[in-house]
Amino acid sequence: xxxxxxxxxxxxxxxxxxxxxxxxxxxxxxxxxxxxxxxxxxxxxxxxxxxxxxxxxxxxxxxxxxxxxxxxxxxxxxxxxxxxxxxxxxxxxxxxxxxxxxxxxxxxxxxxxxxxxxxxxxxxxxxxxxxxxxxxxxxxxxxxxxxxxxxxxxxxxxxxxxxxxxxxxxxxxxxxxxxxxxxxxxxxxxxxxxxxxxxxxxxxxxxxxxxxxxxxxxxxxxxxxxxxxxxxxxxxxxxxxxxxxxxxxxxxxxxxxxxxxxxxxxxxxxxxxxxxxxxxxxxxxxxxxxxxxxxxxxxxxxxxxx
Numbered sequence: 001x002x003x004x005x006x007x008x009x010x011x012x013x014x015x016x017x018x019x020x021x022x023x024x025x026x027x028x029x030x031x032x033x034x035x036x037x038x039x040x041x042x043x044x045x046x047x048x049x050x051x052x053x054x055x056x057x058x059x060x061x062x063x064x065x066x067x068x069x070x071x072x073x074x075x076x077x078x079x080x081x082x083x084x085x086x087x088x089x090x091x092x093x094x095x096x097x098x099x100x101x102x103x104x105x106x107x108x109x110x111x112x113x114x115x116x117x118x119x120x121x122x123x124x125x126x127x128x129x130x131x132x133x134x135x136x137x138x139x140x141x142x143x144x145x146x147x148x149x150x151x152x153x154x155x156x157x158x159x160x161x162x163x164x165x166x167x168x169x170x171x172x173x174x175x176x177x178x179x180x181x182x183x184x185x186x187x188x189x190x191x192x193x194x195x196x197x198x199x200x201x202x203x204x205x206x207x208x209x210x211x212x213x214x215x216x217x218x219x220x221x222x223x224x225x226x227x228x229x230x231x232x233x234x235x236x237x238x239x240x241x242x243x244x245x246x247x248x249x250x251x252x253x254x255x256x257x258x259x260x261x262x263x264x265x266x267x268x269x270x271x272x273x274x275x276x277x278x279x280x281x282x283x284x285x286x287x288x289x290x291x292x293x294x295x296x297x298x299x300x301x302x303x304x305x306x
Contacts, residue, residue, distance in 0.1 A: 021271035024215070034164040034217040038116045043094075044272065046264050051094035051122075054160040054188070055293070057246065058253020064264060067253060071188055072097040073104070074246075075159055078297050079186040081105040085154040088113065088178060090143035090171070091161025095123035098136050107155075111148070113141040144170040148178045155179075158187040167221040172236035179300040185238065186297045192225045193247070193292045201289070208290035226294060238298035246295050251288040255280075 020040055023030035032040070038053075045051045047065045056067025057074050075097070081087060085107040089098055092112035102110060114120050120140045127136045141147055143158065143165050156175040165171045168189075175185045192209055196202045209223065224232065226243045233241045258264055259280050265273045279287050 017269060018271045021269055025271070025275050028214075031214065032217060035116045037217060038093075039118050041272075042118065043122065044268050045094075046267055048263075048267075050096050051126075052096045053093045055250050055254045056257075057249055058257075059249040061253065064257055064261075067257070068096070069100065072100045072159065074295065075157055075186050075188050076101050076105055078295060079155045079157055079184050081107050081155055084108060086152070087111070087155040087157065088146070088148065088153045088175075089157045089159075090114075090146075091158055091164070092119075092123065092138065093159075093161075094119055095127055095136065095138060097157075097159050098123075098138075099127065099130060099132065102132055102136060108135070110136045111153070112136065112138040113143055113146060114138070115140065115142055144174055146174050146178055150177055151180045152178050153180065154183050156183070156185045158189065160188050160190065162187050163190045163218050163222050164216070165222070166219045168219075168224065169221065169232050169236070172232055172238070176236045176238060176300055181300055181303045183300045184297065185233075185299070186295070188246075189229075189294050189296060191229055191292050191294055192223055193290055194225060196289070204286075205290040212290070226292060229294065229296060233296070233298045237300065239301045240297070240299040242298070243294050243296045245292050247288070247291065247293040250293040251291070252284050255284045255287060 020030070024032055024040065043051055045053055047068055049065050052068035054068050054071050056064055057071035058067045059070070061067035061070050081101055083106050087101065087107050087110045089110055090113045092098055092114050095112060098110045098112055101107060112123070117140055120138055124138050127133050127138060143162070144167070156179055158171070162168050162171055179185065193205065196205055212218065213220070213223065226245065230241050230243045258276060265276055
């Protein structure tokens with residue numbers, strides 16, 4: 001662990017951290033913003049290498065590290081990131097995906113925006129240590145109010161974070177604004193699954209989604225399903241909108257990995273492990289029946305078509 005990472009963890013005692021985890025996970029008394037949640041989670045990532053915080057793409061992956069990298073690669077390839085591109089990556093976590101994309105695709109520049117100061121500090125140190133600070137510019141900033149000029153980038157990405165944004169619709173408008181004509185927007189995002197036909201199952205979906213939304217700082221306006229998601233992208237001005245479910249390559253592999261690899265949970269704070277242990281007694285469909293996971297892409301029309 002780096003000196004910055006160590007320093008980031010010093011102010012909160014182990015007891016205070018345990019109490020915060022308990023109040024957040026098991027009581028209604030500690031609603032948290034996304035910034036609060038990621039400050040609490042800190043550097044307690046599931047991965048053995050690096051600090052990925054996503055669920056991973058499990059089509060061919062066998063470990064959480066492989067799955068997280070596979071999701072990053074999927075987003076990068078869908079965005080067609082290349083050497084001439086200037087990329088804006090919102091909600092970058094600890095910048096794992098930015099480092100990966102720079103190594104694999106060598107874009108001209110990546111600007112990262114993140115509202116969590118702890119993550120920004122640690123990510124900057126990691127990027128500096130890899131000699132990439134000149135091409136990966138990590139900033140504390142909001143996805144819904146980007147301090148960037150109009151028409152200033154070629155690609156905007158959001159890896160498993162846009163469900164937090166207040167609101168996702170405002171983010172779409174901002175992404176459209178900062179993209180150059182012909183620019184691409186790509187997201188890996190958690191949304192609501194199609195409603196079940198059976199009333200009892202539909203009630204369970206509603207309960208699960210609402211519990212998730214309260215615990216993970218998801219605004220009410222972001223309770224989209226794939227149709228409304230696509231509608232919002234089009235309303236923002238985007239063309240070539242595609243919202244594809246990849247949930248079958250996300251949730252089953254993630255759930256199975258947690259169940260089979262006891263090392264993963266040991267990487268979390270002891271109190272933070274408890275909700276996962278409870279969920280592992282249930283099957284994947286029960287735990288994740290309320291959720292879809294989509295790979296969404298869209299393009300800002302070129303000037304000749306605007």
